[in-house]
Amino acid sequence: MIYVSAYINSEGSTKVEKNKLSFFKKIKISIFDFDGYQDLAAEKISKTIIYIVLLMLIFSIVISCIYVSQFYELINQAKNYINNNISEIKYEDYQMTVIPTNGEEVTEIDVNNIINSKIIINTQTTEEAKIQETIDKISKQNNGILFLKDRIIIKTELSTKLMEYSYKDISEEYNINKIDKQEIINILSGQTMYTFLVAFFIVMLIYMFIIYFSSILIDIFLLVILAYIVTRLAGLRLKYSAIYNIATYSLTLPVLLNIIYIVINRFTGFTIEYFQIMYTAIASIYIITSILMIKSDVIKKQYELNKIIEEQERVRQELKRKEEEQKEKEEQERRERERAKKKEKEKQKKEREEKKKNKGEGEIGETPEGGNA
Secondary structure, three states, X not given: OXXXXXXXXXXXXXXXXXXXXXXXXXXXXXXXXOOOHHHXXXXXXXXXXXXXXXXXXXXXXXXXXXXXXXXXXXHHHHHHHHHHHEEEEEEEOOEEEEEEOOOOOOEEEEEOOOOOEEEEEXXXXXXXXXXXXXHHHXXXXXEEEEEEOOEEEEEOOOOOOOEEEEHHHHHHHHOOOEEEHHHXXXXXXXHHHHHHHHHHHHHXXXXXXXXXXXXXXXXXXXXXXXXXXXXXXXXXXXXXXXXXXXXXXXXXXXXHXXXXXXXXHHHHOOOOOOHHHHHHHHHHHHHHHHHHHHHHHHHHHHHHHHHHHHHHHHHHHHHHHHHHHHHHHHHHHHHHHHHHHHHHHHHHHHHHHHHHHHHHHHHHOEOOOOOEO
């Protein structure tokens, strides 16, 4: 088992702090640089959470803009239809009555250039069964609007729930008491409609962010399990924070591809049957590849570390050998000095003995009178 938690925390965190990765730099690394996942893995979890929040905010903004544009197109088509196919519209006392030129009680309008969208007008029916029938019909659409006598119901494919607004609430908010066909056309063309679109965008943005952020948290949880299994199989022991970071950043490309796919799908109708499988597969590939790259790098660094240790050991042995040689040389010099000292002492002793001997012989050869014997 290769333990890399210290490596990730020390070297990796130092490198990350020096580079101070920006949001867009992280996107680039997450998509194009598998080696860079070491830096991403060393980040604090708080920074990773901020990253995924920003990424999902961008995702939600783009998708909300798409739905608002489609809703705006739907409103424009409704305005044109009212202008050409509705003979009378009367709104008074929070009640609306719409009379088509063909005299039908319920009018259904298929919007051809918006995928699976429908407008239903049912303002003359008072029977609950018929009203419920039109509500059921609009709920089966991806996108649509239902006009009833006392309320308007909006359906989007983002949710199975219908968004319902009473005319009373709308009237009180926008101070509308009485209205006719021409005024409705003016409203659909004027500042009030743009204000409504802004409000609709904000509601959609909040709703989208909550839904998709909750969804991606589930994806991250599942990918964390996968990443943990892969690290164990690869013989690595990463910290849980590093595993979480890798799983989170592996979703960058799938999320961006999802944005592109939704944009293309909304405007062209092009669909990929197994896109969700591809979405998960891409993230899994990034996780497996990045973990194997981390393992390879750790093995390489361990090999380099072993080489350094071997070199240090060789230098240490060489220094030890030279130190021993120096000690041996110093010991030999000390012995030579001692021998030289000893010889000097012996020489001095010998000289003293010779002097003493010579002195003794001189004393024996002298007479008391000072003459020779």
